[in-house]
Amino acid sequence: MPARRIELSERLLAKCHENERGCWIWTGCRDKNGYGGVQVNRQKVRAHRVSYELHVGPIPQGMVVCHHCDTPSCINPAHLFVGAVQDNNLDKFRKGRHSYGEGHGRAKLDVESVKVIRSLKGIRLRDIAAIFDVSPSMIGYVRSGENWRCVA
Numbered sequence: 001m002p003a004r005r006i007e008l009s010e011r012l013l014a015k016c017h018e019n020e021r022g023c024w025i026w027t028g029c030r031d032k033n034g035y036g037g038v039q040v041n042r043q044k045v046r047a048h049r050v051s052y053e054l055h056v057g058p059i060p061q062g063m064v065v066c067h068h069c070d071t072p073s074c075i076n077p078a079h080l081f082v083g084a085v086q087d088n089n090l091d092k093f094r095k096g097r098h099s100y101g102e103g104h105g106r107a108k109l110d111v112e113s114v115k116v117i118r119s120l121k122g123i124r125l126r127d128i129a130a131i132f133d134v135s136p137s138m139i140g141y142v143r144s145g146e147n148w149r150c151v152a
């Protein structure tokens, strides 16, 4: 591992503590969604993404790093995996993820419909989207767990 990567890895590890579930909880600054933020090359990036790239490998274009443990502030590489953003439209995804969820005032899906969406297997996103009158990409996010993490 090149020196710069070791240095970055040490910086990351210095800013987290392990909890009883084995999560490496980020103790540095977090965004409003609970994701840890870290400065790399003068850019603010999400700590769990940095951890993934350092310890696991490059994140393929258009993929997001998800948590097995459902803990946004966790940076344990063993708890991270990459998942597809269904429409690859990352910008829309980032903007959209703040808007959904009960209590945001703009929620179109409630907890019950999220459960139903997740139980529908083998049906095209487009068809489910038509049923719930939302965009196919939103159904994708619900399915992948990027939105509505609180619903098991």
Ligand SMILES: [Zn+2]
Pocket: 022, 023, 024, 067, 069, 070, 071, 074, 075, 076, 079
């Ligand atoms: Zn974890």
